[in-house]
Amino acid sequence: KQEVTQIPAALSVPEGENLVLNCSFTDSAIYNLQWFRQDPGKGLTSLLLIQSSQREQTSGRLNASLDKSSGRSTLYIAASQPGDSATYLCAATQGGSEKLVFGKGTKLTVNP
Amino acid sequence: EAQVTQNPRYLITVTGKKLTVTCSQNMNHEYMSWYRQDPGLGLRQIYYSMNVEVTDKGDVPEGYKVSRKEKRNFPLILESPSPNQTSLYFCASEDLSAGLSYEQYFGPGTRLTVT
Numbered sequence: 001k002q003e004v005t006q007i008p009a010a011l012s013v014p015e016g017e018n019l020v021l022n023c024s025f026t027d028s029a030i031y032n033l034q035w036f037r038q039d040p041g042k043g044l045t046s047l048l049l050i051q052s053s054q055r056e057q058t059s060g061r062l063n064a065s066l067d068k069s070s071g072r073s074t075l076y077i078a079a080s081q082p083g084d085s086a087t088y089l090c091a092a093t094q095g096g097s098e099k100l101v102f103g104k105g106t107k108l109t110v111n112p
Numbered sequence: 113e114a115q116v117t118q119n120p121r122y123l124i125t126v127t128g129k130k131l132t133v134t135c136s137q138n139m140n141h142e143y144m145s146w147y148r149q150d151p152g153l154g155l156r157q158i159y160y161s162m163n164v165e166v167t168d169k170g171d172v173p174e175g176y177k178v179s180r181k182e183k184r185n186f187p188l189i190l191e192s193p194s195p196n197q198t199s200l201y202f203c204a205s206e207d208l209s210a211g212l213s214y215e216q217y218f219g220p221g222t223r224l225t226v227t
Contacts, residue, residue, distance in 0.1 A: 034215055043202065044218040089155070093216075098143050098162075098206060099170060100216060102155040 002027040004092055006103035013080055014111050021075040021106045023090035028068045031093040034100065035064050035075050038087045047088075048075070080110045114139045116219035118203050124225045125193055133188045133222050135203030143206040144186035145216070148172065148199040155202065161186055162208070193226040200224075 003026045013019055023033070032051045036044040048057045048064040050073065056065040063076040073090055087107045091100040116137045125131055137144065145160040147170075157170030161180040175197055177189040186205075190197060203219040 032214075036218075041223075043220040046215045046217065049215040091155075097157075097160060097168065097170070098145070098208070098216075099157050099160065100145075100147075100155070100204075104152075104154040 002030075002092060002094055002101045004090060004101050004103040006088075006090060006106050008106060009104065010107040010109075012109040012111060015080060015082060017080050017110075018076070018078050019080055019108070021077070021088050021090075021108070023073040023075070023103055025071045025073075025092045025101070027092075027094075028071055029095065030068070031095050031098075033064075033066050033073050034091050034093065035062075035073075036089040036091065038089060038105070040087075044089065077108075080108075082110045082112050084108060085110050114217070116203055116205055116217050118201075118219040118222050120222060121220060122223050124227065126227055127194055128192050131190050131193060131224075133190075133201060133203075133224070135186045135188065135219060136184050137186075137203075137205040137217070138184065139205060139207065139217070140183065141205035141217075142183070142208040143216075144180065145170070145204045145206075146176070146178065146186070146188050147202045147204065149202065149221075150199050158188070158201075190224075193224075195226050198224060198226050 035047040050066040061078040087105040089105045091102045146158040147155045159178040161167045201222045204216040206216045
């Protein structure tokens with residue numbers, strides 16, 4: 001059974017800092033890995049999707065990497081801003097059902 | 113605008129009173145799914161549908177029903193809600209037409225409270 005873990009559960013950084021959020025998964029047989037952002041009481045916004053055949057994806061200040069062999073993905077946020085404060089979720093897509101198996105998230109606070 | 117919509121956004125109801133949460137997408141996606149989000153447990157899949165008239169259970173289907181009569185709609189039905197179904201519910205959809213696994217788009221969520 002796939003399990004997705006995100007460490008740390010919470011992270012507080014000063015504005016402008018570069019940071020890395022970690023995601024690990026136990027079963028490497030994934031179709032893709034997706035990173036989401038969730039603001040308090042709101043829905044999920046898709047940030048980046050990495051197909052299983054890819055190593056990384058970039059969007060603006062965000063860069064996500066995938067290492068299937070080690071069961072790890074990282075989300076790199078450059079030059080963090082207070083507006084980046086949110087909970088970041090990673091999810092691995094299981095084959096057959098397209099089910100997303102989610103980690104419990106990392107709550108990021110960027111202090112001005 | 114491409115989107116997944118859910119209604120209602122907020123609902124307070126009593127134990128045993130049947131309710132339906134609607135989900136609709138305007139992207140002609142084949143795949144639709146329901147998740148619930150609970151503190152400490154994260155998001156878990158309830159039901160999913162690969163296409164019209166094709167539905168299957170996710171990880172936590174007990175107490176829920178779904179139907180997929182039209183491609184754009186995937187309602188979640190609680191025949192007899194109980195307090196343990198108090199949760200934040202999300203509907204999602206995905207384009208399967210290209211045969212690859214693509215990103216899933218999520219609705220804004222429905223916060224359900226069962227007293």
